Amino acid sequence: MGSREEILARLRAARPAPRELPEARRFGNPAADLRARFAQAVQDAGGRCVRIGGLDSLPAALEELAPYREAHRVASLVPGVTRANVRLEDVVDPHDLRDVDFAVVPGELGIAENGAVWITDRGMRHRVLPWIAQHVALVVADDRLVNDMHEAYECLDVGTGFGCFVSGPSKTADIEQALVIGAHGPRSATVFLVG
Amino acid sequence: MEVALFVPCYVDQFYPRVGLATAELLERHGASVVFPEDQTCCGQPMANAGSLDDARPLAEKFLRVFGAYQYVVSPSGSCTSMVRNHYGPLLGERAAQMHGKVFELCEFLHDVLQVKPRGRFAARVGLHQSCHGLRELRLGTGSERILPARDKVQELLSGIEGLQLVQLQRSDECCGFGGAFAIDEEAISCRMGRDRIADHEAAGAEVITAGDMSCLMHLQGLIRRDRKQLRVLHLAELLAEAGARA
Amino acid sequence: MSAHAERATLFLLDQPRSAWHDQAVWWVRQKRDRAASALPEWEELRDQASRIKAHALSRLADYLEQFERNAVRLGARVHWARDADEHNRIVHDILAERGVTRLVKSKSMLTEECHLNPYLMSRGIEVVDTDLGERIVQLAKEPPSHIVMPAIHKKKEEIGELFHDKLGTPQGLADPQQLTEAARAHLREKFLAAQAGLTGVNFAIAETGGFVVCTNEGNADLGASLPALHVACMGVEKIVPRAKDLGVFLRLLARSATGQAVTAYSSHFHGPKPGGELHIVIVDNGRSRLLGRDEFRRSLQCIRCGACMNTCPVYRRSGGHSYGVTVPGPIGSVLAPSVDAAKHAGLPFASSLCGSCTDVCPVKIDLHHQLLAWRAELARNGLAPRWKRIGAKAGGFVLRSTLLYRVAGWLARRLVPLLPRALVYSRLNAWGRGRELPEMPRRSFRAEWRRRGKP
Numbered sequence: 001m002g003s004r005e006e007i008l009a010r011l012r013a014a015r016p017a018p019r020e021l022p023e024a025r026r027f028g029n030p031a032a033d034l035r036a037r038f039a040q041a042v043q044d045a046g047g048r049c050v051r052i053g054g055l056d057s058l059p060a061a062l063e064e065l066a067p068y069r070e071a072h073r074v075a076s077l078v079p080g081v082t083r084a085n086v087r088l089e090d091v092v093d094p095h096d097l098r099d100v101d102f103a104v105v106p107g108e109l110g111i112a113e114n115g116a117v118w119i120t121d122r123g124m125r126h127r128v129l130p131w132i133a134q135h136v137a138l139v140v141a142d143d144r145l146v147n148d149m150h151e152a153y154e155c156l157d158v159g160t161g162f163g164c165f166v167s168g169p170s171k172t173a174d175i176e177q178a179l180v181i182g183a184h185g186p187r188s189a190t191v192f193l194v195g
Numbered sequence: 196m197e198v199a200l201f202v203p204c205y206v207d208q209f210y211p212r213v214g215l216a217t218a219e220l221l222e223r224h225g226a227s228v229v230f231p232e233d234q235t236c237c238g239q240p241m242a243n244a245g246s247l248d249d250a251r252p253l254a255e256k257f258l259r260v261f262g263a264y265q266y267v268v269s270p271s272g273s274c275t276s277m278v279r280n281h282y283g284p285l286l287g288e289r290a291a292q293m294h295g296k297v298f299e300l301c302e303f304l305h306d307v308l309q310v311k312p313r314g315r316f317a318a319r320v321g322l323h324q325s326c327h328g329l330r331e332l333r334l335g336t337g338s339e340r341i342l343p344a345r346d347k348v349q350e351l352l353s354g355i356e357g358l359q360l361v362q363l364q365r366s367d368e369c370c371g372f373g374g375a376f377a378i379d380e381e382a383i384s385c386r387m388g389r390d391r392i393a394d395h396e397a398a399g400a401e402v403i404t405a406g407d408m409s410c411l412m413h414l415q416g417l418i419r420r421d422r423k424q425l426r427v428l429h430l431a432e433l434l435a436e437a438g439a440r441a
Numbered sequence: 442m443s444a445h446a447e448r449a450t451l452f453l454l455d456q457p458r459s460a461w462h463d464q465a466v467w468w469v470r471q472k473r474d475r476a477a478s479a480l481p482e483w484e485e486l487r488d489q490a491s492r493i494k495a496h497a498l499s500r501l502a503d504y505l506e507q508f509e510r511n512a513v514r515l516g517a518r519v520h521w522a523r524d525a526d527e528h529n530r531i532v533h534d535i536l537a538e539r540g541v542t543r544l545v546k547s548k549s550m551l552t553e554e555c556h557l558n559p560y561l562m563s564r565g566i567e568v569v570d571t572d573l574g575e576r577i578v579q580l581a582k583e584p585p586s587h588i589v590m591p592a593i594h595k596k597k598e599e600i601g602e603l604f605h606d607k608l609g610t611p612q613g614l615a616d617p618q619q620l621t622e623a624a625r626a627h628l629r630e631k632f633l634a635a636q637a638g639l640t641g642v643n644f645a646i647a648e649t650g651g652f653v654v655c656t657n658e659g660n661a662d663l664g665a666s667l668p669a670l671h672v673a674c675m676g677v678e679k680i681v682p683r684a685k686d687l688g689v690f691l692r693l694l695a696r697s698a699t700g701q702a703v704t705a706y707s708s709h710f711h712g713p714k715p716g717g718e719l720h721i722v723i724v725d726n727g728r729s730r731l732l733g734r735d736e737f738r739r740s741l742q743c744i745r746c747g748a749c750m751n752t753c754p755v756y757r758r759s760g761g762h763s764y765g766v767t768v769p770g771p772i773g774s775v776l777a778p779s780v781d782a783a784k785h786a787g788l789p790f791a792s793s794l795c796g797s798c799t800d801v802c803p804v805k806i807d808l809h810h811q812l813l814a815w816r817a818e819l820a821r822n823g824l825a826p827r828w829k830r831i832g833a834k835a836g837g838f839v840l841r842s843t844l845l846y847r848v849a850g851w852l853a854r855r856l857v858p859l860l861p862r863a864l865v866y867s868r869l870n871a872w873g874r875g876r877e878l879p880e881m882p883r884r885s886f887r888a889e890w891r892r893r894g895k896p
Contacts, residue, residue, distance in 0.1 A: 004521040007725045011502040011677065014733030021496040022489055024685045027482040027692075041702060094667055095633055113692075114702035127714055128666035131659045149688035149703075158684050158709045159649035160515075162666075165691075165707040170659040173699070174574035174590060176597045177465055178617035183573060184628055185659020185705070204840065207886045208850035209879045214886035218895070229896045232887060236840040243794070243813065244829045245820030249837030256841065284817065330796035338474065339752065339800035341483035365467070369754050373793025375829065378871045379443065380791060382450040383758050385875035386459070387793075416876030 028148035034112045035193060038145050041115030045168025046181045047189040049115070051142070055080060055194055058139065062104070067135040067188055071101035077123055078104045078139050094126040103133035103186075107140040107166075109155055110191070113148040116165040117191060118156060127162045131170075136186040138166060142195035196308075198226040199264035201278075201297070203271045203408065204236040210408050216435035217270040217300055223438060224310045226266075234260045238285070239277040243374045247284060254278075254285040258292055266307070267297045270431045272328025272406050275299040280331055299332055300431055301406055305347040314437030317357030318426075321400030322348065323391065323414070324367035325407035334406070338367050348406060348430065355437045361398035368394075372413035388417045395425065402426045404433050443787030443826065448763035449755075462594060463757040469590070470751040472700025473801065480692070490689050491805035494742035497647075497680050498732060504647035504680045505723065511650025515712030517719040525555035528674065528724045532557060532639070535672055535720050536566055541636040545628075547654070547661035548572045549641030550588055550745055551674050551724060553767045569631045571660035573624055580607045586761030588768055589698045589747035594760050628660070638664030642675035642721075643744070644690055648683045651711035652721070655694060655704040662708055669717040673710070677728050678741040690744060693803035697746040731779050736814040740775045742804040749798035749808055755791055764788060771798035771808045778815050786824045789815035847885070854881040 001009070031037035039049035052061050059082045062068045068083065075097070076084035081104050091097060105124070107117035117138045121127035130136050146152050156163070170185030181187065198221050202214045218228045238253030257278065261267045269275050278297045282290035304310055328334045328348075335346035352358055371377070371387025378384075392414060395403050405411050408429050415427040428436075442450070453459045477483045497504055509519045520535075522528035528551075536544060544566055546552065558568045558579075570579045574591035578584065581603055585591030592600065601615040610623045640661045645652040652673060654661045665671040681687065695701040713719035731737050750756045750770030761769040766777045766785060774792065777785035789812045798808040819825045820833075839845045857865060858881050866873040884892075 002521070003523045003527060006523060007521050007677065007723070007729065008502045008505065010725065010729035011505070011732060014729050015501065016499050016732070016735070016738055019492065019495040019499040021682055022492045024683070024688075025489075027480075027486055027489070027689075029481065044702070045705065098629075098633055111703075116703055116707070121714070125715075126666070128663065131662045131666070149692050150685070153685040153688045158687075158711075159646075159651060160711050162711065162714065163709045164662070165703065167703050167705050170657065170705055172573045172621060172658050174572070174577065174592055175600055175617035175620055176595075177468065177590075177593070178597070180618050180621040182625070183621060183658035183660070184571065184625055184632070184663055202886055204846070204850075208854065209882060211882055211884060211886035211889045215889060218890075230887065230890050233843050235843055235846040238837075238840075241833045241837050243816065244833040245816030245818070245825045246830060246833030246837065247817050247820070249833045252837065252841050281813075326793070326795040326797075330800060337797075337800055339797055341478050341480070367797075369793050369795035369797070371754070371793060373795070375832075376790070376793045380446045380449060380755070380793075381871050381874055382446070382453045383755055384793070386453055386758050387754050388876075390463075412879050413876065416872070416878065419877040420875065 026150050028113065028150060030147050031112050034145045034147065035142055037112040038110050038115060038193070041112060042168060042191050045115045046171055047115065047168035047191060049191045049193055051193045058192060061192060062137065065190060068102050068137070071135070073100045074102045075100050075129060075133065076104035078106050088125055091126060094128045094132070097126060097129055097132050100129070100133040102135045102137070103129050104137045104139065105130050107138045108144065109152060110140045110145045110193070111148060111152050111165070112145055114167050116167040118152065119164055119166055121162040130166065131185040133186055135188045137190045137192060139192045139194060142193045196226050196266065197264070198228050198266045198268050199261055200228050200230045201234060201261065201267050201269040201274065202230070203269065203274045205412070206270065206408050210429070213270055213408050213429045213431055216429065216431040217268070219435045220300070220304070220312070220431055220438070221268060224304065224308050226308070231260045237274045237277045239274060240374055242277065242281060242285070251285045254282050258286070258289065262292055265296060267293070268300055268303045269297070270300045270406070270429060271408065272299045272325050272332050272334065273409060276327040276331040299328055299334070299406065301328070301334060301348050301351055302332060305351055311354040312351060312434045312438055313354050314434070315356040315440040316433060316437035318401045319359045319361050319399050321361050321363065321395035321398060321403045322352070323370060323403055323405035323410055325405045325410045326369050328406045329367055351434070358437070361395070361400045363394045363398050365394060370410045370414055372409050377413060384413070385417060388413050392417060392423065392425065396423070400425065402428055402433070404428050404430050406430050443790060444765055445759065445763050445787050445791040449759035452760050452763055453758060459758060462760055465593060466751050466757045469699065473697055473748055473751065476696035476700040476702065486689055486693055487803055487805050490693055490803055491742060493681060493686050493689060494804050497682055498678065498738060498741055501677060501680065501732065504682060505677060507647040508645055508650055508680060511648070512721055515650050517650070517712055517721050520720060520722045522722055522724045522726070524726050528555045528722060528726065529557050529560040531722055532672060532674070533561060533564055536561070536637055539637070539670060541566065541670065543567050543634055543636050544639055545569050545571050545631055545635040545664040546639045547641065547656060547664050548575055549639070549674055550768055551641060551676050552639070553585065554726065555724070569628070571628050571631065571664055572656070573621065573658060576624060576628065577603065584762065584767070586769065587747060587750055588745055594762065632663040632667055635664065635668050637668050637670040637672060639672045639674065640665050642673050642679050643694070644681050644687055645675050645679045646684050646687070647680050649711060651709055653687060654708045654710065655706065657705045659706055662706060665710070666714060671713065671717065672720045672722065674722045674724060676724050676726070694744055694746055697748040697801065697803040727780055737775065737779060737811055739806045740772065740811060742806055743772050744804055746803055748801040748803065752797045752801045754795065755793065771812070772806070775808060775811045775815065778819065782819060782822065782824055786819050786826070789819065850885055854883065854885070857881050
């Protein structure tokens with residue numbers, strides 16, 4: 001018997017009495033002001049939330065960020081980002097993204113309870129981009145905010161390709177519990193809430 | 196209302212005042228107390244050692260001694276929990292015979308007699324939350340669970356004049372007694388106890404009280420070895436003393 | 442003394458340091474409390490999570506087959522390993538077949554359990570643990586002491602010295618920010634040079650054939666998405682039925698582990714990246730045995746958050762290394778005896794059974810009851826320490842007879858006060874090492890009761 005069959009047989013032999021799968025349900029407490037709650041949560045996660053009226057304000061809003069201004073190599077999946085100079089479609093090997101200073105990535109949805117933004121690799125070609133870049137900006141429409149994770153999974157189809165809930169920049173507290181922002185992933189994460 | 200007193204073995208032998216105070220409290224609040232003399236021990240030390248075969252005869256003895264009574268009350272959350280929650284593996288279905296009959300003292304005063312003891316005890320008191328009373332009998336919510344805070348012991352104490360409950364840094368960390376644990380892991384046990392005492396001292400407690408004399412025996416042992424000035428008193432003794440000054 | 446008790450005693454010899462360790466870990470418990478209390482529905486969430494896991498365990502084989510079907514449909518290769526050895530062989534074969542000699546790894550307790558690192562390294566594969574805490578202990582050649590904060594036992598000065606030695610940082614540098622920066626640069630080179638990335642699996646979704654990896658550092662993603670080869674290792678119990686169930690678990694996990702609302706990254710992998718390969722290794726290694734045990738099955742619900750360790754007064758005062766097992770603390774003491782009962786027989790006794798772990802566990806494992814059940818199991822199999830067995834027999838014998846019990850008590854109360862202190866507090870008296878014995882009263886309660894003519 002192969003390992004697969006043996007393991008499955010053992011699991012079936014050991015199986016306990018049936019237990020019902022509980023109904024999926026909502027648990028959350030709807031926030032009175034989704035945008036404010038979301039912005040606070042992004043901040044709590046070590047990121048920044050900036051509200052802009054429309055996508056046309058994005059280039060100017062990005063200019064407010066020193067890491068963006070000082071960036072040599074900028075990759076953007078959001079159109080209209082003036083400093084973008086990496087043609088992602090020409091990058092064959094993701095390792096060649098190692099020198100990207102700043103990446104601008106669209107988010108599909110934002111979660112107020114924890115400041116997370118759902119991003120996918122659709123159109124990204126190299127899913128490592130939001131981690132290999134030194135700084136990242138996520139762009140989300142403010143009518144795409146939900147209260148909590150339960151609502152997020154109701155709205156999203158996570159079952160294909162690659163997706164990630166990104167909450168703030170990379171961080172660690174592995175040295176004496178001292179919080180350090182910027183571990184191996186981006187050193188900063190700015191969420192632009194559009195609308 | 197007749198109440199059979201279930202006195203933990205070490206209280207019977209080493210802390211008679213706790214048993215007497217328990218009886219006094221119950222009598223003061225309308226119960227008539229009997230002490231079935233054949234009782235010895237609930238069997239917890241044996242069960243905690245994993246020796247169920249050695250614990251079983253004691254559980255059976257407990258059934259024989261106490262089975263006929265409507266109410267069995269003990270000044271120990273630990274022993275009460277043993278009978279209520281852990282007699283299943285020892286007695287099987289027969290454990291149900293004691294169902295709804297065995298109570299720890301504070302829960303009995305609070306839930307069954309529904310009284311609030313009166314009296315005077317002017318002191319800064321540190322309440323040590325004995326683990327089994329707190330987490331197995333749910334005398335209080337506990338710091339871990341996210342539920343509206345309720346504490347039966349604090350409610351009982353709230354009627355005592357002059358009593359100031361101090362605020363601890365860690366409201367319900369274990370004292371480190373844990374039965375044989377006190378011997379098996381002696382170094383950790385003593386460190387845990389000393390940390391509790393330091394918390395009470397820093398909070399300004401003059402008296403440490405609890406619902407389990409086992410915790411207090413351990414804490415008192417440390418207090419006396421370190422020659423500290425804290426007074427250690429079981430809740431029954433505290434309430435009885437307070438009531439005597441009513 | 443058990444091995445744990447011996448190591449704990451040594452740990453406590455350094456009073457300031459052990460107090461520092463206790464306070465540092467307690468602080469994480471406090472962060473958990475703050476995060477949990479922000480959700481009024483916290484206890485309901487725990488209940489829901491527990492029921493989802495219990496259900497999944499009751500149909501584990503079915504869900505694993507469903508998971509495999511969907512994963513394969515998405516282009517992943519699925520492997521099955523009966524035990525640690527087979528797991529290590531499978532992972533090695535995947536790497537060796539592709540000529541991989543440089544591997545980066547994100548946190549996986551399972552691979553620790555299987556001792557994968559030494560296995561691969563002895564076969565010429567460089568394995569770099571990329572989680573900062575794990576890299577620290579890897580460089581220090583120590584095992585992790587906590588499943589979420591592997592280097593919680595180390596002071597920043599020690600890490601500074603380690604980095605000076607291994608990474609060339611300036612002597613005396615102890616600032617966490619700067620040390621992390623040095624590690625960032627060092628590990629970035631490793632990520633870029635790696636030929637394969639290995640991750641653990643926090644949750645595997647039967648419904649979709651995908652899995653979720655949660656990190657704060659982004660190391661799992663750099664490791665999985667830079668090289669073309671991604672190997673993901675999971676225990677059979679990591680299955681959840683539906684994607685939407687993740688909502689419950691992701692809301693509980695980070696709050697329980699570190700007090701954050703969610704980790705920085707919750708990456709959902711479905712099939713390999715374009716042009717890449719994804720291998721999933723499903724591992725039993727004793728889990729099917731646990732599944733068959735009524736008393737211990739619930740321990741398979743564990744989501745490896747570490748909250749039980751943070752709240753455990755014993756773990757905080759003895760440190761993870763005193764347990765001598767991959768996963769320490771309360772959950773570790775429940776899992777270890779099922780792997781090697783004789784070797785780890787002391788662990789279920791390294792607890793005062795306070796029950797705090799049970800009340801913080803996000804999936805409501807009744808940890809302290811399982812520790813008690815293990816004690817009975819070990820005693821039944823003759824593996825409980827001899828002195829315990831003898832003590833229980835003797836104690837049971839005396840307590841069965843009311844007369845014997847009364848005589849024993851009377852002797853203690855009469856004799857102890859008469860004995861010289863040196864004899865009472867001799868080395869044989871373990872209680873007396875740090876504490877005074879209770880004062881022996883003249884009469885027992887029952888004697889006093891009788892004297893008062895009471896019924």
